[in-house]
Amino acid sequence: MSIRIEFEPSREDWKEATWLYQRKREKRHSPLQWLMFVGYAATALGFLLLVKRPDGGGWVAPAALMVVGLFIPLRLNAIRHSQRDDAWSAHERLTQPAVWEFDDTALHTTTSQWQATLKWSAFNRWVEGPTVILLFSSATDFRVFPKRAFASAEQIAEFRRLLNSKIIPASTGGFPVTQLPSKSA
Numbered sequence: 001m002s003i004r005i006e007f008e009p010s011r012e013d014w015k016e017a018t019w020l021y022q023r024k025r026e027k028r029h030s031p032l033q034w035l036m037f038v039g040y041a042a043t044a045l046g047f048l049l050l051v052k053r054p055d056g057g058g059w060v061a062p063a064a065l066m067v068v069g070l071f072i073p074l075r076l077n078a079i080r081h082s083q084r085d086d087a088w089s090a091h092e093r094l095t096q097p098a099v100w101e102f103d104d105t106a107l108h109t110t111t112s113q114w115q116a117t118l119k120w121s122a123f124n125r126w127v128e129g130p131t132v133i134l135l136f137s138s139a140t141d142f143r144v145f146p147k148r149a150f151a152s153a154e155q156i157a158e159f160r161r162l163l164n165s166k167i168i169p170a171s172t173g174g175f176p177v178t179q180l181p182s183k184s185a
Contacts (some may be wrong), residue, residue: 001103008096008098009098017134029128039071039076042065042072044067045065045069046062046064046065047062099111100145100149126163131157
Protein backbone atom coordinates (compact mmCIF):
# COMPACT_ATOMS: atom_id res chain seq x y z
CA MET A 1 0.00 0.00 0.00
CA SER A 2 1.37 3.40 -0.99
CA ILE A 3 -0.15 6.85 -0.63
CA ARG A 4 1.17 9.90 -2.46
CA ILE A 5 0.27 13.53 -1.78
CA GLU A 6 1.55 16.86 -3.09
CA PHE A 7 0.97 20.21 -1.44
CA GLU A 8 2.33 23.64 -0.68
CA PRO A 9 1.90 24.38 3.03
CA SER A 10 -0.21 27.43 3.79
CA ARG A 11 -0.30 29.81 6.72
CA GLU A 12 -3.79 28.46 7.54
CA ASP A 13 -2.38 24.90 7.77
CA TRP A 14 0.31 26.18 10.13
CA LYS A 15 -2.23 28.06 12.26
CA GLU A 16 -4.39 24.98 12.74
CA ALA A 17 -1.34 22.80 13.40
CA THR A 18 -0.05 25.11 16.11
CA TRP A 19 -3.56 25.38 17.57
CA LEU A 20 -3.76 21.56 17.80
CA TYR A 21 -0.27 21.41 19.28
CA GLN A 22 -1.11 24.05 21.91
CA ARG A 23 -4.38 22.29 22.75
CA LYS A 24 -2.60 18.99 23.38
CA ARG A 25 0.20 20.73 25.27
CA GLU A 26 -2.12 22.74 27.51
CA LYS A 27 -3.73 19.58 28.85
CA ARG A 28 -0.63 19.36 31.03
CA HIS A 29 -1.43 22.71 32.72
CA SER A 30 1.55 24.82 31.76
CA PRO A 31 2.63 27.77 33.95
CA LEU A 32 1.24 30.18 31.35
CA GLN A 33 -2.15 28.49 31.60
CA TRP A 34 -2.09 28.99 35.37
CA LEU A 35 -1.21 32.65 34.81
CA MET A 36 -4.27 33.00 32.56
CA PHE A 37 -6.42 31.49 35.32
CA VAL A 38 -4.99 34.09 37.72
CA GLY A 39 -5.97 36.83 35.27
CA TYR A 40 -9.52 35.51 34.99
CA ALA A 41 -9.76 35.18 38.78
CA ALA A 42 -8.54 38.76 39.26
CA THR A 43 -11.16 39.99 36.80
CA ALA A 44 -13.91 38.05 38.59
CA LEU A 45 -12.76 39.32 41.99
CA GLY A 46 -12.66 42.92 40.70
CA PHE A 47 -16.19 42.56 39.35
CA LEU A 48 -17.40 41.02 42.61
CA LEU A 49 -15.83 43.84 44.63
CA LEU A 50 -17.33 46.42 42.29
CA VAL A 51 -20.83 45.00 42.65
CA LYS A 52 -20.83 43.93 46.32
CA ARG A 53 -18.13 45.84 48.11
CA PRO A 54 -18.66 45.26 51.87
CA ASP A 55 -17.38 48.67 52.98
CA GLY A 56 -19.18 50.58 50.24
CA GLY A 57 -15.83 51.85 48.94
CA GLY A 58 -15.10 53.39 45.58
CA TRP A 59 -14.87 51.86 42.17
CA VAL A 60 -11.22 52.63 41.32
CA ALA A 61 -9.55 49.65 43.03
CA PRO A 62 -12.01 47.03 41.69
CA ALA A 63 -11.83 48.55 38.21
CA ALA A 64 -8.01 48.49 38.31
CA LEU A 65 -8.09 44.83 39.41
CA MET A 66 -10.42 44.03 36.50
CA VAL A 67 -8.18 45.85 34.01
CA VAL A 68 -5.06 44.00 35.22
CA GLY A 69 -7.00 40.73 35.25
CA LEU A 70 -8.10 41.22 31.63
CA PHE A 71 -4.68 42.41 30.51
CA ILE A 72 -2.93 39.18 31.55
CA PRO A 73 -4.83 36.69 29.34
CA LEU A 74 -5.13 39.15 26.44
CA ARG A 75 -1.38 39.81 26.47
CA LEU A 76 -0.51 36.10 26.76
CA ASN A 77 -2.79 35.35 23.83
CA ALA A 78 -1.14 38.09 21.73
CA ILE A 79 2.30 36.68 22.56
CA ARG A 80 1.18 33.17 21.55
CA HIS A 81 -0.10 34.42 18.17
CA SER A 82 3.04 36.46 17.45
CA GLN A 83 5.25 33.44 18.25
CA ARG A 84 3.23 31.31 15.82
CA ASP A 85 3.63 33.91 13.07
CA ASP A 86 7.36 34.29 13.82
CA ALA A 87 7.81 30.50 13.59
CA TRP A 88 6.08 30.46 10.19
CA SER A 89 8.33 33.26 8.90
CA ALA A 90 11.50 31.68 10.29
CA HIS A 91 10.99 28.28 8.66
CA GLU A 92 11.45 28.65 4.93
CA ARG A 93 11.22 24.88 4.53
CA LEU A 94 7.62 25.02 5.74
CA THR A 95 6.59 27.06 2.74
CA GLN A 96 8.12 24.87 0.00
CA PRO A 97 5.91 22.66 -2.14
CA ALA A 98 6.48 19.03 -1.16
CA VAL A 99 5.72 15.54 -2.39
CA TRP A 100 5.15 12.92 0.31
CA GLU A 101 4.89 9.18 -0.24
CA PHE A 102 3.81 6.85 2.55
CA ASP A 103 4.35 3.11 2.34
CA ASP A 104 4.63 0.20 4.76
CA THR A 105 8.29 0.92 5.53
CA ALA A 106 8.66 4.70 5.72
CA LEU A 107 7.66 8.24 4.74
CA HIS A 108 9.52 9.70 1.75
CA THR A 109 9.54 13.42 0.99
CA THR A 110 10.97 15.52 -1.78
CA THR A 111 11.09 19.30 -2.18
CA SER A 112 13.04 21.50 -4.56
CA GLN A 113 15.88 21.69 -2.01
CA TRP A 114 16.00 18.32 -0.23
CA GLN A 115 14.93 14.69 -0.03
CA ALA A 116 14.37 12.60 3.08
CA THR A 117 13.18 9.21 4.21
CA LEU A 118 11.78 8.85 7.71
CA LYS A 119 11.05 5.46 9.23
CA TRP A 120 7.71 4.99 10.96
CA SER A 121 9.58 4.32 14.20
CA ALA A 122 10.60 8.00 14.20
CA PHE A 123 7.02 8.93 15.08
CA ASN A 124 5.32 8.28 18.41
CA ARG A 125 1.80 9.68 17.88
CA TRP A 126 -0.51 11.44 15.50
CA VAL A 127 -3.32 13.96 15.96
CA GLU A 128 -6.12 14.86 13.57
CA GLY A 129 -7.78 18.24 13.31
CA PRO A 130 -10.55 19.53 11.05
CA THR A 131 -8.20 20.27 8.12
CA VAL A 132 -4.77 18.84 9.04
CA ILE A 133 -3.12 15.70 10.40
CA LEU A 134 0.00 16.05 12.57
CA LEU A 135 2.66 13.36 13.00
CA PHE A 136 4.75 13.85 16.13
CA SER A 137 8.35 12.63 16.43
CA SER A 138 8.74 14.24 19.88
CA ALA A 139 6.69 16.38 22.24
CA THR A 140 7.55 19.51 20.24
CA ASP A 141 8.47 18.31 16.72
CA PHE A 142 5.75 17.46 14.23
CA ARG A 143 5.01 17.24 10.52
CA VAL A 144 1.86 18.84 9.08
CA PHE A 145 -0.24 17.14 6.39
CA PRO A 146 -3.23 19.14 5.12
CA LYS A 147 -6.27 17.02 4.30
CA ARG A 148 -6.77 19.06 1.13
CA ALA A 149 -3.64 17.33 -0.28
CA PHE A 150 -5.35 13.94 -0.33
CA ALA A 151 -7.26 12.92 -3.44
CA SER A 152 -10.39 11.77 -1.60
CA ALA A 153 -11.98 10.98 1.73
CA GLU A 154 -11.15 7.31 1.05
CA GLN A 155 -7.46 8.18 0.75
CA ILE A 156 -7.62 10.03 4.10
CA ALA A 157 -9.28 6.96 5.67
CA GLU A 158 -6.53 4.76 4.19
CA PHE A 159 -3.91 7.13 5.63
CA ARG A 160 -5.57 6.89 9.08
CA ARG A 161 -5.44 3.07 8.88
CA LEU A 162 -1.76 3.25 7.94
CA LEU A 163 -1.03 5.61 10.84
CA ASN A 164 -2.88 3.36 13.29
CA SER A 165 -0.93 0.33 12.15
CA LYS A 166 2.53 1.96 11.97
CA ILE A 167 2.69 4.52 14.77
CA ILE A 168 2.98 2.77 18.09
CA PRO A 169 2.70 5.11 21.10
CA ALA A 170 5.60 5.13 23.52
CA SER A 171 5.19 2.52 26.21
CA THR A 172 4.33 3.64 29.69
CA GLY A 173 6.12 0.63 31.15
CA GLY A 174 4.63 -2.31 32.94
CA PHE A 175 3.19 -5.29 31.15
CA PRO A 176 0.15 -5.92 29.00
CA VAL A 177 -3.04 -6.93 30.76
CA THR A 178 -5.57 -9.07 28.96
CA GLN A 179 -9.07 -9.84 30.09
CA LEU A 180 -9.86 -13.45 30.89
CA PRO A 181 -12.92 -14.99 29.33
CA SER A 182 -15.91 -14.78 31.60
CA LYS A 183 -17.34 -17.96 33.09
CA SER A 184 -20.81 -18.77 31.92
CA ALA A 185 -23.05 -20.60 34.32
